[in-house]
Amino acid sequence: MICLFLAFFAHFFKTGWTGVNERTFIAVKPDGVQRKLVGEIIRRFEIKGFKLAGLKFLQASEEKLREHYWELREKPFYKGLVKYMSSGPIVAMVWQGLDVVKTSRKMLGETNPVDSLPGTIRGDYSVEVGRNIIHGSDSVESAQREISLWFEEHELVCWEESTEHWIYE
Numbered sequence: 001m002i003c004l005f006l007a008f009f010a011h012f013f014k015t016g017w018t019g020v021n022e023r024t025f026i027a028v029k030p031d032g033v034q035r036k037l038v039g040e041i042i043r044r045f046e047i048k049g050f051k052l053a054g055l056k057f058l059q060a061s062e063e064k065l066r067e068h069y070w071e072l073r074e075k076p077f078y079k080g081l082v083k084y085m086s087s088g089p090i091v092a093m094v095w096q097g098l099d100v101v102k103t104s105r106k107m108l109g110e111t112n113p114v115d116s117l118p119g120t121i122r123g124d125y126s127v128e129v130g131r132n133i134i135h136g137s138d139s140v141e142s143a144q145r146e147i148s149l150w151f152e153e154h155e156l157v158c159w160e161e162s163t164e165h166w167i168y169e
Helices: 002-013 030-034 038-048 062-068 078-085 100-108 121-125 140-150
Strands: 023-028 051-058 090-096 134-136
Touching (some): 030 038, 030 090, 038 090, 038 100, 038 121, 062 140
Antiparallel strands (some): 023 134
C-alpha cells in the first residue's frame, strides 16, 4: 500500500522517487546483449543491493531512440548512436534504491572505457566508446524522463524485498 501512495505522490506532485525509493533507468546496449552480458549486469545491481522495478527486452525504434537521446542531437555522433542503438535488441531496466542514480553511474564507469577503472562494468567489459555496453541515467531528472519514455506506470513493480532490512538501516 505504501508503494501505491508513493507512486501516486511522485506522479501527482512530480517530485519523483527519493531516498530508498529513488529510481534510475539502465539499458544494456546491443553490444552488451550480443556479448551475453545481461545476466552479469543484472547480477551486479542485485549484489549491490538495488531492487529491480522493471525490465523489458526489446528492439528499439529509431524514433524512440531519437527522443531518448534528444539532448545529444547536436553532437556529431548522434545519428550514428541512434542507428547503432536500433541495430539490435536492448534490455531496458528500472532499478530502485538509495542514491541509485549516482551509485549506478559509478558502477557503469566512464563513458569512454579507456577512462573506466577495473571493477566497473565498462572498465571490465568494453574497449571502445562507441561500444560501451550500457546506458545509465545521469541525474534524477533524466531518470524520471527516461523511465517515463520506456515504461508505463503499470509496468513498474513496487514490491517489498525480504532482505531490505539487511541493506538499509
